[in-house]
Amino acid sequence: MRMRIIIALILTALLATIPSIALSQYYLGVVKGEPKKIPLAVIDIYDDAGAPALRNLVLEVLQSDLRRSQIFDVLDPKKIDLNYAGKDDPTAEIVKRGGTLGLTGAVWARLSRKGSDLMLSGRLFDAVTGMRMANKEYYGNEETVRRMVHTFADEIVSQYTGEKGIARTRIAFVSDKTGKKELYVMDYDGQNIKKLTADRAICMSPAWSPDGRILAYVSYRDKNPDLFGLDLETGRRWKISSSEGLNISPAWSPNGKRLAMAMSRDGGAEIYTISMEGNDVERLTFGIADNVSPSWSPNGREIVFTSGRGGSPQLYIMGVDGSDLRRITYEGSYNASPHWSPRGDRIVFASQVKGLFKIATINPDGSDFRILTDGPGNDENPMWSPTGRQIVFSSTRKGKTGIFIMNADGTELERMTPNDANYASPAWSP
DSSP: OHHHHHHHHHHHHHTTTSTTOOOHHHHHHHHTTOSOOEEEEEEEEEEOSSOHHHHHHHHHHHHHHHHHTTSEEEEOTTTTTOOOOOSSOOOHHHHHHHHHTTOSEEEEEEEEEETTEEEEEEEEEETTTOOEEEEEEEEEOTTTHHHHHHHHHHHHHHHHHSSOOSTTOEEEEEEOTTSSOEEEEEETTSOSOEEOOOOSSOEEEEEEOTTSSEEEEEEOTTSSOEEEEEETTTOOEEEEEOOSSOEEEEEEOTTSSEEEEEEOTTSSOEEEEEETTSOSOEEOOOOSSOEEEEEEOTTSSEEEEEEOTTSSOEEEEEETTSOSOEEOOOSSSOEEEEEEOTTSSOEEEEEEETTEEEEEEEOTTSOOOEEOOOSSSOEEEEEEOTTSSEEEEEEOTTSSOEEEEEETTSOSOEEOSOSSSOEEEEEEOO
16 A cells, blocks of 8 residues: 555656646625625726836736735726726725725726836725825836736735735746756746746655745756755755655745655655754654655644555644644545645645546535535646635646636636646745
């Protein structure tokens, strides 16, 4: 059983990219899962820069960012007969008219030039009172305009929720675009893809540090599945673990001081924790079958992982010292790749259903098992967004492996990568 599971885990990792497989009352309502979202409209993006294509891009990106936040019901101002095309901020009367049409918030922006720079002037209004809630200026150029819009969108989210938005987050992943499985990163909306490694070997399992600065990942560049760290700010790369055998499935602790991972240094695959410099190794599991794919609870007190000790791969939870071990999945013959929600209330994982892997969630106490995806192909490698409102995963449902995002309840499925190569093992940044 041990050998069968470990071979299956290695094959899953290696073949991952192959087609074979402000107003807190509103915020609290969304967090509790109530259907009501904040009705909001982008009244206009005024083009004062003589760049109609850029103006249209700003409008498209801003509306998409607000929609993907899962906070807002983004309405079309034309459909509610709220038209404004002025160069200056809309008056309180115009904004309050939006309030009479059902809006809670109204957004307006102007794209202009200041010297050689582009300037995005963003305004957020309370549509009930007409008062300005946010007044921001962002500077950049054609290459950074998407980032400027993402920043404004996150400011709007912050005004209503007090939390950090997701528009400026990134997703790390593995792709075979060059013929080798290298590590890449892209904006959360699938844009601005950048290649990070040139190992010319299999890379897999990227994991972000809590501060978003370091990526831990596995690479076969030295003929062994070793765990590396890559500092995205300085470019420094180092080996965290290179024990003979497996050094796989890294997961950062919430405080960023340690990683949990699976190693086969003592025989079968077991869960260990290790410092990011590769020392102070502590073994947590001593199973009769392989133990892999750890993920920390947001309070740092527990770890969920996959183990075959019960006869098939299932999810277990233990304390960070290996104590209080308990099994939480009993439905499904094969459950793997768990990831704990940043809210602490759910765990997402891949569950085998009629021979195909689908995305599922469960409560940490083992209750409320739900299958979220269906259809053709395998859905694997799930991970939560930083807010816990979305899930990113890889799927072969469209042929080649691609990266998809959906809401935490499985709705609004959206493909984020093209179909020119295989894209897998997504990891969402903080």
